Amino acid sequence: MLKLFSSKKPTPNKQPIVVVSGLPRSGTSMMMKMLAEGGLSTVTDAIRAADDDNPNGYFEFERVKQMTAGDRAWLDESGGKVVKVISALLEHLPAGYSYKVIFMEREIREVLASQKKMLDNRGEQNKVTDAEMEEQYRAHLAAVKPWLARQPNMDVLYVGYNAMMSDPEPYCHRIVEFLGLPLHFEKMLAVPNERLYRNRAS
Amino acid sequence: MKTVILGFDSFDPAIFESLAGRNLLPNLQKMMDAGGYSRLEVCSPPQTEVSWTCIATGTDPGGHGIFDFVLRDPASYIPYVSILPMKKTAVGETFIPPYTTKTFFEEAADMGYPATALWWPAMFPARPELPVNTLPGLGTPDIRGQLGVGTLLTTEDETKKKTAVTKLISTGSNRFTSTLSGPAVASKNGPQALTLPVILEAVDSQSARLQIGDVKLELKLGQWSDIFEIKFKAGLLANVHAITRVIVTDLGAAKRVYFLPLQIHPLHSTFHYASSPAFAKALWSKVGSYLTLGWPQDTTGLEENCISDDQFIALCDLIFERRKQIFYHLLADFKEGVLASIFDDLDRIQHMFHHNRRDVAEAWYKKLDEFVGEVAAKLGPKTRFLVMSDHGFSTFEYKVHLNRWLVEQGWLVLKDGKTEGDLSGVDWTKTKIYALGLNSLYLNVAGREGQGTVNASELESLLGEVQTRLLAWKGPDGRNVVSAGRLKHEIYNGPYSRLGPDLIVGYAAGYRASSETGLGKIPAELIEENHDHWGADHCIDKDVVPGVIFANRDLRDFGGISFRDVPFLAIGKHLDQSHIKPPSQVGPQGQKDLEERLKGLGYL
Numbered sequence: 001m002l003k004l005f006s007s008k009k010p011t012p013n014k015q016p017i018v019v020v021s022g023l024p025r026s027g028t029s030m031m032m033k034m035l036a037e038g039g040l041s042t043v044t045d046a047i048r049a050a051d052d053d054n055p056n057g058y059f060e061f062e063r064v065k066q067m068t069a070g071d072r073a074w075l076d077e078s079g080g081k082v083v084k085v086i087s088a089l090l091e092h093l094p095a096g097y098s099y100k101v102i103f104m105e106r107e108i109r110e111v112l113a114s115q116k117k118m119l120d121n122r123g124e125q126n127k128v129t130d131a132e133m134e135e136q137y138r139a140h141l142a143a144v145k146p147w148l149a150r151q152p153n154m155d156v157l158y159v160g161y162n163a164m165m166s167d168p169e170p171y172c173h174r175i176v177e178f179l180g181l182p183l184h185f186e187k188m189l190a191v192p193n194e195r196l197y198r199n200r201a202s
Numbered sequence: 203m204k205t206v207i208l209g210f211d212s213f214d215p216a217i218f219e220s221l222a223g224r225n226l227l228p229n230l231q232k233m234m235d236a237g238g239y240s241r242l243e244v245c246s247p248p249q250t251e252v253s254w255t256c257i258a259t260g261t262d263p264g265g266h267g268i269f270d271f272v273l274r275d276p277a278s279y280i281p282y283v284s285i286l287p288m289k290k291t292a293v294g295e296t297f298i299p300p301y302t303t304k305t306f307f308e309e310a311a312d313m314g315y316p317a318t319a320l321w322w323p324a325m326f327p328a329r330p331e332l333p334v335n336t337l338p339g340l341g342t343p344d345i346r347g348q349l350g351v352g353t354l355l356t357t358e359d360e361t362k363k364k365t366a367v368t369k370l371i372s373t374g375s376n377r378f379t380s381t382l383s384g385p386a387v388a389s390k391n392g393p394q395a396l397t398l399p400v401i402l403e404a405v406d407s408q409s410a411r412l413q414i415g416d417v418k419l420e421l422k423l424g425q426w427s428d429i430f431e432i433k434f435k436a437g438l439l440a441n442v443h444a445i446t447r448v449i450v451t452d453l454g455a456a457k458r459v460y461f462l463p464l465q466i467h468p469l470h471s472t473f474h475y476a477s478s479p480a481f482a483k484a485l486w487s488k489v490g491s492y493l494t495l496g497w498p499q500d501t502t503g504l505e506e507n508c509i510s511d512d513q514f515i516a517l518c519d520l521i522f523e524r525r526k527q528i529f530y531h532l533l534a535d536f537k538e539g540v541l542a543s544i545f546d547d548l549d550r551i552q553h554m555f556h557h558n559r560r561d562v563a564e565a566w567y568k569k570l571d572e573f574v575g576e577v578a579a580k581l582g583p584k585t586r587f588l589v590m591s592d593h594g595f596s597t598f599e600y601k602v603h604l605n606r607w608l609v610e611q612g613w614l615v616l617k618d619g620k621t622e623g624d625l626s627g628v629d630w631t632k633t634k635i636y637a638l639g640l641n642s643l644y645l646n647v648a649g650r651e652g653q654g655t656v657n658a659s660e661l662e663s664l665l666g667e668v669q670t671r672l673l674a675w676k677g678p679d680g681r682n683v684v685s686a687g688r689l690k691h692e693i694y695n696g697p698y699s700r701l702g703p704d705l706i707v708g709y710a711a712g713y714r715a716s717s718e719t720g721l722g723k724i725p726a727e728l729i730e731e732n733h734d735h736w737g738a739d740h741c742i743d744k745d746v747v748p749g750v751i752f753a754n755r756d757l758r759d760f761g762g763i764s765f766r767d768v769p770f771l772a773i774g775k776h777l778d779q780s781h782i783k784p785p786s787q788v789g790p791q792g793q794k795d796l797e798e799r800l801k802g803l804g805y806l
Contacts, residue, residue: 024800024803024805025803048804065805065806086800086805087785088785088786088796088797088800088805088806089805089806090785091784091785091786115799115803118803119802119803122802122803122804124802124803125802126802127795127798128795128798128799132795133795133799136795136796137796140785140796142761143783143785143788144785145759145760145761146759146760146761146762147782147783147784147785147788148759149759149760149761150760150767150770150776150782152770152774152775152776156759158759
């Protein structure tokens, strides 16, 4: 009887899961920070700590990588929270949940330059030329976007990193409107930081 | 869910883009400027009945079984109209639904929403078991159960290829009598046409009185009558009701009166015309009478000079206005679900005027744009609004007699040394390939066709050879006749694929199959110039005549939008997801490098 009159708040795992996506080094960490500052709970672990490539932290969740192996149970607790899922892993997000995807877009040459630096810092070899990698990224994005558009359980907002860095306020408005959540606008807006805008393509 | 769909049959993207470039279509431009425009990849072949069915079901013809306007019984080679199939019952022949594949209308209804489809092709006869309101479009027959030809009453000695012609006999004092033939009924002496007496009284050079049975009309020269009802007595207690319009086209020395085809009366139909009958009745009584023939814009009447260009255009205007009124009536009460309506006057206008009176066709683009603006103004912000077409348009300068080409290639042989004929005169023991319909080639496959000769081991090489020769074929103007020859197994999925043609002929711009080819005939000529009033068409290569889609949402990230995407755009749900490949499966080249890079960065 009591249940009939209790106020029913939506259980967190029924709310859309907010996903920040894009190519690596396209501004995904910065967007995660913006949303965290705005008040969203993040699905992260501390496995990859902040470093020179991301002084404010990576906001990653290692189990995202394990989705390809079928590890998806963590999504049950992720409703109403934000998680970073790079574009190559989006197709492994299971049906049965709804997602609000904020997809970061950045000049590919800046992405490549930033990736190159990160690879160097990690001591990784860069086996593919920039031109080849650019072509592959463009093909990848050309496949991801139409696929995203056709997912009935995914709403997508594309955010241009470069444009947002030059004028963040309208983008912050769009993000708040897109998510439909009571975010702290001013704290979100404070995040875009010129010190993060590195490796500008020459 | 609340979705409004306007289907503008044959709305061409190139013409739209040209007119939009001159700021002549402000309402559609507004949708385009907001990112809500794309060319629409249409099905193969881009025929109206095929295309709208593909759009409604989200599947290619292999998924619903309508491959062309004419199909064949493989056992007997006998052709039949695909959107008017019949079956024999204990009481005679009856129409059956052309397809039963689920549409997004049905899916919306299954989701608990009302759905209405107005003038959608291939929806006759109605399927009363489905919870979808329909007024059927293309494929709806006349009261004779045929695709409809009109009747010309004339004082002159005239004959027409298709139009029925009856003499007007003078009885003096500017009065003339004739008869109007209706449906045939069985009699002791075989089928007998029911008739009504007609009396024409020429009042002066501009007006006349016309009586058809008990119906009396006052007519002005050159102006269409309102839709009126007539009754043919079929027995003591039986009447056959029909509706039509009439026009007096000549009150000079010669007198001419032209009747549109006699059409099903929606309130007195022996067929399952609409779903539900109450739906059709409510529209008739609350909005007004409406023509029911699936092709009400009388292109045959125009082609055969029974009516003039202006009278044809006026008829199209009348049809459009009444359809708009019906649509607005339903829109006023539309709270949720799907409300979709096809407006197909542009298709008829373009068939007859695209090639030589482009101003007429362009005026219709503007008319439709205005309509879009009116509808958009009535919609709330949460209504999904889609405007789309089933194909574009192209010129039709040359008629291609494809069976003649097959004879010349040695693949089709006629019996008894004949050089012309039709499929009934084909020597099937020596024939490997035949053409039927406007875009269909069938191999005479052993074990499939009644007298098949092509073995399984030959299929691939024969299809390859046909493709090669078709694509090498040059027309009298030196251009390619065919720009694509698509194989069934490459483009069709679904349970009906086995019934479809083996090769779908995509004619190049300017070329189209002849009507004779459509009916399986084999004339003497190979290619003839088209001098018909019907000077433009779209039953060609689908890549030459894409359609359009407009939406009140951003379409820019969809990539190539096709007919397969329409159910998703309309109701948020795919009916067939086979075309959606995960990104990792699209163009696997370079995927390995991508993975290595992501691993190197620690993201995989």
